[in-house]
Amino acid sequence: MGFLDALPLTVMDWLRGLLGQGLPAWGVELVVGLIKVVLILVVAILPVIVLTWLERKVLARGQDRFGPNLAGPYGLVVAFADAIKILTKEDIIPQAADRQVFRFAPALVLIPTLLVFTVVPMGRGMIAADLNVGILFAVAIGSLAVIAIIAATWSSGNKYSLLSMFRSVAQLVSYELPMAFSVLTVVLVSGGLSTVRIVEAQVIPFALVMPIAAVTYFLASLAEANRSPFDLLLGESEIVAGHNLEYSGMRFAMFYIGEYAHIFVIGALTTTLFLGGYQGPILPGYMWFLIKTMAVVYVVLWIRCTWPRMRIDQLLDFSWKLLVPLNLANLMLVALVFKLAGTGLLGSLLSLVVNVGLLVAVGTFLVRRARSSTSRRTRALVLGEV
Amino acid sequence: MLGRGMLKGLWVTLQHTISSFTSGPRRFPKRYLDGPVPRPEPSTQGMLTLQYPFEKYEMWPRFRGVLVHLRDPETGQSRCTACMACVRACPHGVLTVTGEGKGRERRAKTYTYELGRCIFCRLCVESCRFDAIEMGQEYEFVSTTQDQTLNLEEMLALGDRSGIKHTGEAWGQVE
Amino acid sequence: MAFISEPRSLDTETVTINLGPHHPSTHGIFRLLATLDGETVVDVQPKMGYLHRGIEKIMEQRTYIQSIPLVDRLDYVCPLTNEHAFCHAVEKLAGLQVPERAEYIRVIMAELTRIMSHMLAVGFLWNELGATFTPMIYAYRQREFIFDIFEMATGARMFTNYMRPGGVAVDLPEGWMDLAVKVTDNLERFFDEFETLTAENEIFLARTIDIGVLPADLAINCSLSGPVLRASGVPYDVRVAEPYSVYDRFQWEVPTRPHGDTYDRYLQYLAEMRQSLSIVRQAMAALPDGPVMDEKARRLRPPKGEAYARIESPKGDLGFFIVSEGGAEPYRCRVRSTAQINLTALRQMVIGHTLQDLVVIFGSLNCTVADIDR
Ligand code: SF4
Ligand code: SF4
Numbered sequence: 053m054g055f056l057d058a059l060p061l062t063v064m065d066w067l068r069g070l071l072g073q074g075l076p077a078w079g080v081e082l083v084v085g086l087i088k089v090v091l092i093l094v095v096a097i098l099p100v101i102v103l104t105w106l107e108r109k110v111l112a113r114g115q116d117r118f119g120p121n122l123a124g125p126y127g128l129v130v131a132f133a134d135a136i137k138i139l140t141k142e143d144i145i146p147q148a149a150d151r152q153v154f155r156f157a158p159a160l161v162l163i164p165t166l167l168v169f170t171v172v173p174m175g176r177g178m179i180a181a182d183l184n185v186g187i188l189f190a191v192a193i194g195s196l197a198v199i200a201i202i203a204a205t206w207s208s209g210n211k212y213s214l215l216s217m218f219r220s221v222a223q224l225v226s227y228e229l230p231m232a233f234s235v236l237t238v239v240l241v242s243g244g245l246s247t248v249r250i251v252e253a254q255v256i257p258f259a260l261v262m263p264i265a266a267v268t269y270f271l272a273s274l275a276e277a278n279r280s281p282f283d284l285l286l287g288e289s290e291i292v293a294g295h296n297l298e299y300s301g302m303r304f305a306m307f308y309i310g311e312y313a314h315i316f317v318i319g320a321l322t323t324t325l326f327l328g329g330y331q332g333p334i335l336p337g338y339m340w341f342l343i344k345t346m347a348v349v350y351v352v353l354w355i356r357c358t359w360p361r362m363r364i365d366q367l368l369d370f371s372w373k374l375l376v377p378l379n380l381a382n383l384m385l386v387a388l389v390f391k392l393a394g395t396g397l398l399g400s401l402l403s404l405v406v407n408v409g410l411l412v413a414v415g416t417f418l419v420r421r422a423r424s425s426t427s428r429r430t431r432a433l434v435l436g437e438v
Numbered sequence: 439m440l441g442r443g444m445l446k447g448l449w450v451t452l453q454h455t456i457s458s459f460t461s462g463p464r465r466f467p468k469r470y471l472d473g474p475v476p477r478p479e480p481s482t483q484g485m486l487t488l489q490y491p492f493e494k495y496e497m498w499p500r501f502r503g504v505l506v507h508l509r510d511p512e513t514g515q516s517r518c519t520a521c522m523a524c525v526r527a528c529p530h531g532v533l534t535v536t537g538e539g540k541g542r543e544r545r546a547k548t549y550t551y552e553l554g555r556c557i558f559c560r561l562c563v564e565s566c567r568f569d570a571i572e573m574g575q576e577y578e579f580v581s582t583t584q585d586q587t588l589n590l591e592e593m594l595a596l597g598d599r600s601g602i603k604h605t606g607e608a609w610g611q612v613e
Numbered sequence: 614m615a616f617i618s619e620p621r622s623l624d625t626e627t628v629t630i631n632l633g634p635h636h637p638s639t640h641g642i643f644r645l646l647a648t649l650d651g652e653t654v655v656d657v658q659p660k661m662g663y664l665h666r667g668i669e670k671i672m673e674q675r676t677y678i679q680s681i682p683l684v685d686r687l688d689y690v691c692p693l694t695n696e697h698a699f700c701h702a703v704e705k706l707a708g709l710q711v712p713e714r715a716e717y718i719r720v721i722m723a724e725l726t727r728i729m730s731h732m733l734a735v736g737f738l739w740n741e742l743g744a745t746f747t748p749m750i751y752a753y754r755q756r757e758f759i760f761d762i763f764e765m766a767t768g769a770r771m772f773t774n775y776m777r778p779g780g781v782a783v784d785l786p787e788g789w790m791d792l793a794v795k796v797t798d799n800l801e802r803f804f805d806e807f808e809t810l811t812a813e814n815e816i817f818l819a820r821t822i823d824i825g826v827l828p829a830d831l832a833i834n835c836s837l838s839g840p841v842l843r844a845s846g847v848p849y850d851v852r853v854a855e856p857y858s859v860y861d862r863f864q865w866e867v868p869t870r871p872h873g874d875t876y877d878r879y880l881q882y883l884a885e886m887r888q889s890l891s892i893v894r895q896a897m898a899a900l901p902d903g904p905v906m907d908e909k910a911r912r913l914r915p916p917k918g919e920a921y922a923r924i925e926s927p928k929g930d931l932g933f934f935i936v937s938e939g940g941a942e943p944y945r946c947r948v949r950s951t952a953q954i955n956l957t958a959l960r961q962m963v964i965g966h967t968l969q970d971l972v973v974i975f976g977s978l979n980c981t982v983a984d985i986d987r
Binding site: 111114115116117211212214215218219280281283284287288289290291292356357358359360361362363364365366427428429432433436438 | 628638745816
Binding site: 110113114115116117118121354355357358359415418419433434436 | 440442443444447448450451452454455458459469483484485486487489
C-alpha cells in the first residue's frame with residue numbers, strides 16, 4: 053500500500069487517536085460512525101451533481117451538440133442552476149392523491165440507494181461497513197426501491213402513473229432473478245458474500261472470467277435503475293414520465309437525485325463485482341474505483357444516447373427466456389469448472405472458454421431454431437433477414 | 439442480428455462523440471467563433487450549433503429580414519409614391535400608407551409598418567414597381583406587442599444601414 | 614402479442630386514457646382517446662380540431678398569390694410541396710403554362726422537401742420508440758443544410774413562399790448549384806450513416822416488425838396514399854399514376870414494401886429518400902435555361918370555373934380543389950389533406966397492440982397535426 057493509497061485511512065486513524073484522548077472508546081466509535089455517514093452522503097450526492105452535468109454532456113456530444121455550456125465554465129455548475137429552479141417551483145399535490153403516501157414516497161426513493169453505498173469498498177480498507185453478507189445486503193436493499201415507486205404511483209391517482217406501476221413491478225421482479233444468478237456466480241468463485249472479499253478475489257477481473265454474468269448483471273441493473281433501454285417506467289413518449297408525473301418541486305427533485313444516484317450505484321456495484329473494484333496498478337485504489345465506475349457510467353449514458361426503449365412484454369421475455377436460463381447454465385458450468393480446475397489461472401481461463409462456448413452454443417441454437425421459424429420477427433432478429 | 443445492429447449503433451454515436459471534439463470549426467476547446475460566422479460546409483459529423491447571441495451567421499443576400507425603405511440618392515427621400523400596391527399585396531394588412539401631392543409629385547407622407555404582424559413573405563416588395571422598398575438583412579426586432587411599428591424615417595435609416603441600392607439586387611432582378 | 618394473454622379470464626376493467634391534447638408524442642395539439650385493457654389497446658378515438666386555423670376559409674378572402682404563404686403553413690414540415698400542389702391547381706384553373714426551367718426548379722425543391730420530411734418522419738419514429746432524440750437530431754442536422762440552400766434561393770428557411778402560379782418567384786441565385794451539389798453528396802453519406810445507426814438495431818426490429826400491420830385492401834379502402842400505402846405493397850404514386858410537372862423525364866422507380874408493418878414503413882421512407890435524391894441529381898444535371906415565370910400570370914384572374922389538381926406530397930396524395938368566380942380571390946378552396954385521411958386507418962391498425970405500440974404506429978403514419986386540422 054502506497055502512501056497515497058493509504059492516505060484516507062491514515063487520516064481516519066489520526067482522527068481516532070485524537071478523539072481517543074478525550075473520549076471513551078464508544079464515543080470514538082460514535083463520532084467515527086457519524087463521519088462515515090456524512091462521507092457516504094457526500095459520496096452519494098456528489099456524483100448526482102456531476103452526473104446531471106455529465107449525462108447532458110454525453111448525450112449532447114453524441115448528438116453533435118454542446119450541451120449545457122453557459123452556467124459556469126463548460127456548464128459545470130448547471131446542477132446548481134437546476135437545483136435553484138426546482139426548489140423555487142410550486143409544490144403541487146393533486147386532489148385525487150393519497151396525501152400521506154404521496155408525501156412520503158419521495159423520501160423512500162433515496163434511502164435504498166444511499167444504503168447500498170455502505171457496503172461498497174471504495175478503496176483499500178475504505179468501506180463504511182464490511183458486512184460479511186455485503187453483496188446480499190446490496191441486492192436486497194436495491195430491490196426495495198420498487199416499494200417507493202409503488203407508493204409514489206399508487207398515491208398520485210393518475211392513470212399514466214398506474215400504467216407505470218404495472219410495468220415497474222413486472223420489470224423489477226423479473227430482473228431481480230438474473231441479477232441474483234449472476235451475483236451468485238461471483239459469490240461462488242470468490243467464496244464469500246463480503247464485498248471486500250469479492251474484490252480481493254479478483255486477481256483477474258471477473259468480467260474476463262465470466263463475461264456472461266458480467267453483462268447480465270449490467271443489463272439487469274440497468275433494468276433495476278430504469279435506465280434506457282429499460283426505461284419503461286419513465287417512457288416519456290408514451291406514459292409521460294410515469295411515476296413522477298404528478299410530482300413537482302422538491303419532491304420531484306428527490307426522484308431526480310435518486311435516479312442519478314442509482315446510475316452511480318450501477319457503476320459502483322459493477323466495478324466491485326466484475327471489474328476488480330479498487331484494484332489496479334500505480335494509481336491509488338480509490339482512483340481506480342472512480343475511474344472504473346465512471347467508465348461504467350459512461351457506458352450507461354452512451355446506451356441511453358443510442359438505443360430505443362424495449363416493449364414491456366419483450367422485456368420480460370428477454371429476462372425469463374434468455375437471461376435466466378443462460379445464467380443458470382452459466383452458474384452450473386462455472387461452478388463445475390472451478391471445482392475441477394481450482395480458482396487459479398487455469399480455472400479462470402477454462403471458465404472464460406466455457407462462457408464463450410456457452411454463448412456460441414446458445415447462438416447456434418437460436419440460429420437453428422430461427423431457420424425453421426416462420427415468424428418474420430424472429431428471423432430478422434436472429435438471422436438479420438428483413 | 440443477435441446484437442450486431444445494436445453495437446453498430448453504438449459505434450455511430452461514439453464516432454459522433456469523438457468527432458464533436460475533433461472536427462469542424464468549433465472543435466474542442468473552442469466554443470464561440472469570432473466575427474461573422476460562415477455557413478458550415480455540409481457534413482455528417484461535428485458541431486453545427488450556432489451559439490446564437492455570441493455568434494451570428496452572415497445572412498444570404500436574399501435573406502428576408504425586416505422591411506426597409508430605399509433612399510433616392512437625388513432627393514434623399516424614399517422613392518415611394520404612395521401607390522398602395524404594397525398595401526393591397528400584403529396578406530396581413532401590415533402596411534398603412536398615406537400620400538400627399540398629385541401625379542408625378544405624389545410622395546408618401548407616412549408609411550407605417552406593423553412589425554409584430556409581418557410574416558416576411560416579401561409580397562409587398564414584389565408588388566412595388568417604384569424601387570422603393572426591399573427586405574433588409576436585419577432580423578433582431580423582437581416586439582412584445584402586436585402593434586410595434588416602424589415609420590418611414592426609421593425604415594429609411596434601416597435602408598441606409600443595409601446598403602441596398604435597388605429593389606431586387608440580390609434576386610437577380612436588376613439589370 | 615398481448616401483454617396479458619387472456620384478460621377476460623380475470624375480473625378486470627378497461628381504463629380510458631387521454632393521449633393529448635398535450636402529449637409528448639402527438640406532435641401538435643391532437644387528442645387520442647384510448648381505451649386500454651392492461652397495456653392492450655381495445656379502442657382508440659381520434660379527436661381532431663384543436664389546431665383548426667380555418668385556412669380554407671381565410672383563403673377565400675385572399676388573392677391567389679396571398680394564399681401561398683398560407684399554404685406553406687398547412688403542413689409546415691414540407692412547405693414547398695404544398696405550394697407546388699396549390700400552384701398546380703391554380704395553373705389548371707387559369708390555363709397557365711409553366712416554363713421548362715421553372716418546372717425543373719420545382720422538382721428539385723419538391724424532392725428536397727420530400728427528403729426533409731421523410732428524414733424527420735424516421736427521426737420522430739425513433740423518438741417515439743424512446744431513443745433519446747439522437748436519430749432525430751441527426752436528421753435535424755441534415756435538414757439544416759437543406760434549409761440553407763432553400764434560404765439561399767428563396768430568402769427563408771421554412772416558409773419559403775417561393776412558387777407562384779405560372780412558375781417560381783425568382784430564378785436560382787449564382788453559386789446555388791455548387792452548394793446544392795455539396796449538400797446532396799452529403800445527404801448520400803448521411804443516409805448510409807443513418808442506416809447503420811438504425812436499420813439493424815435489434816430493439817428496433819423487435820418493436821416494429823409485425824406491429825401495426827396495414828393490409829393493402831384496408832389501405833386502399835381507407836383511401837390512404839403516400840409512403841404508408843406503398844409500404845403495404847401498392848405501387849401507387851401520383852407522380853407516376855397521373856404525371857405532372859416533368860417527372861416523366863427522370864429515371865426512377867417507385868419503391869414498395871410487401872408487409873405493411875411499421876418496419877416496412879420505415880424502410881419505405883429510407884428507400885424513397887434515396888429515390889428522391891436521384892431525381893434531384895438528375896434534375897440538377899438537366900436544368901435548362903430560360904424564363905422561370907409565365908408572363909400571363911402577372912395579373913392573375915382565373916376565369917369562372919373549378920379545378921382539382923393533386924401532387925405526390927411527402928405524405929401522399931395532396932390535392933387542392935379551387936372554385937373561381939372570375940375574381941382575384943377563389944370562391945372556395947378545399948384541401949384534400951393527406952394526414953387527415955391517412956389517419957383514418959389508425960384504429961384498425963392499433964387495436965390489439967400495446968400502448969407503447971400505439972405511439973409508434975401513430976408516429977409511423979407521419980401525420981402533421983397542423984395538416985389534419987388545417
Ligand atoms: S413581408 Fe409580407 S406580411 Fe410583411 S409587409 Fe410585406 S407583404 Fe406584408
Ligand atoms: S412602397 Fe412601393 S408599392 Fe408601396 S406605396 Fe410605395 S411605391 Fe407603392
